Amino acid sequence: MxxxxxxxxxxxxxxxxxxxxxxxxxxxxxxxxxxxxxxxxxxxxxxxxxxxxxxxxxPGLVNVHSHPGSEPMTKGWNDELGSTKLYQSSLYEFMPLFRADAGGAPDPSAIPASATVAYSELLLSGVTTLVDMSVAWDGWLDHFAASGLRGVLSPMYRSGRWFTKNGYVVEYEWDKDEGAKPMAAAMAVLDAAAKHPSGRMSGMVSPSQIDTCTPGLIKESFQEAKRRKLPFQIHAAQSVVEFHEITRRHGMTPIEWLGSLGVLSDRSLIGHGIFLDHHTSTHWPRRDDLQDLVDTNTTVAHCPTVFQRRGITLQTFGEYVRRGINMAIGTDTYPHNMIEEMRHVAIMSRVVGEDCYDLRSSDVFNAATLGGAKALGRKDIGRIAVGAKADIVLVDVTHxxxxxxxxxxxxxxxxxxxxxxxxxxxxxxxxxxxxxxLTMDHEGAAAKLEEAQRNAERGVKALDWAKRDHLKISPLMFPPGKGA
Missing domain, CATH: 2.30.40.10 (Urease, subunit C, domain 1)
Structure with missing residues (x-):
């Protein structure tokens, strides 16, 4: 060699x-x-x-939470958009509107371009290992392999969907099989990833969200992760709406309920993990969700930017670190820029903690390297050491x-x-x-994605509960000038 x-x-x-x-x-x-x-x-x-x-x-950075197939599409649309009557989250009212064509159907032609843009941004920001949490799409594995990234393919599935009819109440529609068929399809993707000739792919078992998955699907998914010796990740404690929904259903916090299901462990990642019992927005009798995460060695996958745009953040990243929780970082929005996420972790933790010493930059870098590697059960990535993988980033210090x-x-x-x-x-x-x-046509994909975004704009009104067009929901920064 x-x-x-x-x-x-x-x-x-x-x-x-x-x-x-x-x-x-x-x-x-x-x-x-x-x-x-x-x-x-x-x-x-x-x-x-x-x-x-x-x-x-x-060392190359380890990104444990991303959605490349969808998030780049929402640039310019979702930057400062949240539901005022759903605690500022954009998940329930707005997120489903901007991922379809003019007829309201999913637009599969936009997905490869979206993924290419995201993969390119990730590589340019020093990411070498990526957890790609997408809904499975045709050609996904080969497209990912072409990027050159080390991949943990994490096809999402669920038992039902959320929606709102009025902008202030979230409802759920449940599948008859409670997600069994989508889960089986996801496991087939994991089988294919393990056998992919690139040799750079593995898998992760990922039921989508705590509030869209039945207890049975969550427990079965965790057991499947154990059987396959793979990591397990679920979105949880990501909104006040979800916190209220889980406490209404079960009388327990999201973290407490996951613990009761037996799915918190050293192979488990909580996507976001913001709204725990100590968070000032939950107003819940203190029980110590943080200690549950410590006791079970569960990782929190923190993606600061998408939440900070809506005035939401952990309380605080530094506190999670001090308590002994394994922290890792992801990019849950555009741009898929890992270094910007690291900067946002550091600054916002100090702002919320009102303390310059709430955390150190080394805590952030550790989360983006060693913390991510630990979450994935890897001792050969996220470090420059003899015997480790040659996932290496060269930075120009003369810039x-x-x-x-x-x-x-x-x-x-x-x-x-x-x-x-x-x-x-x-x-x-x-x-x-x-x-x-060197591996993908970043500029060409960006042009295709812009075309897909124009098409998606035409479909917003048909999907919105209030029949608003895209400019009504998310106006441009400035009004049209004379003669426009």
Whole structure:
């Protein structure tokens, strides 16, 4: 196999077996898909040598929660949109409106373009491992493989759907089989992912949301995850509406109810996990949901941006970390920019906690690397160490937005973001170079997605309970000028 050497890197985020550390003027070498050397003085023979004098070498980021097949479509539509009578969430009234064609049917032609845009954004922001939580679509596996990402395919399914007839009451329509058929279809996707020739795919069992899945489907899904030795993820504690619905049905908080079903564990991820019993919006007698998560080693998949746009956030990320919860990060909205999500985690946690020291930037970077790897049961990703996968990101520390370089990862998180990322390797294969995605047509997909968005706009009125058009629901920032 060929050996690639990053020689005399200015900075390396290296893993010492317990934590990330900084190395200076160090070599990183990988052969095939494995790292074979981290530190000074690589003595082996390199097939390819990269001058590391102006580079930071860091591990690829691990994204544990994303919806590439749908979220890029809503750019410009969903930026500042929430239901005022449903506690500011956009899930129930608005999210279902903008994913269809003019006739109200799902638009499958938009999905590949949406996914391509998301995968490209993720690669450009240093993500090398992605949990893709999409509703299964034709060609999904091959399209994902073409991106070059390391994938955890997580096809979502549920027992019923939510809807509102008036904008202030959420109702549920239940399938006769309670989701058995969609679950079976999802398991078939997981079988195919495990056998995919790319060798970079695995699976995750993901019943969609706690309030759209019956207790039987949730328990059966968790048992299937255990049988397959896969992670398990469910959206829970993601809205005040959902919190009220679960407490109304069961007299327990969402976390408490999941615990009663026996589905909290070290293989479990809670998508969002915001509205716990300590959150000021729930006004629930304190019982300590946080301790339940600690005691069961359950991970929280935090996706800050989509909620912060609606005035919602964890209380607080730093508190979850201090309590000992494994925290990981995802991108539940456009742009699929992992570094922006990291920045939002850090700043908003301090704002809500009213404390500059509520968390450290190292907590955030750990969540985006080691925390995500732990959630997926992997000890070979999210770190630069001998024997780990060659999922490596090269950051240009000479980029003007990185300078002055006193602490390069801080400079990347708070200033440069993805602009300074030069090269990305996944499994030792170069997928980004010179800040350009090598595996997908990002620009072409963006143009196709814009066309699909224009088509979707025409279908909004037919789907909305109040028969409003898209401009009534989400007006443009400025009114039309004279002659427009």
């Amino acid at each position: 060929s050996v690639t050497l990053v020689k005399s890197a200015a900075w390396v985020v290296a893993y010492d077996g317990r934590k990330h550390t900084y190395l200076r003027d160090a070599d990183v070498a990988f052969e095939g898909d494995k790292i074979i050397h981290v530190g000074p003085g690589f003595a082996g023979k390199a097939t390819t040598t990269i001058d590391g004098s102006g580079l930071l070498v860091m 003007p937005a990185m300078r002055p370089v006193r602490d390069p990862v801080r400079s990347m998180i708070y200033a440069a973001a993805e602009r300074a990322i030069r090269t990305v390797f996944v499994d030792g294969v170069k997928v980004v170079d010179g800040g350009k995605v």
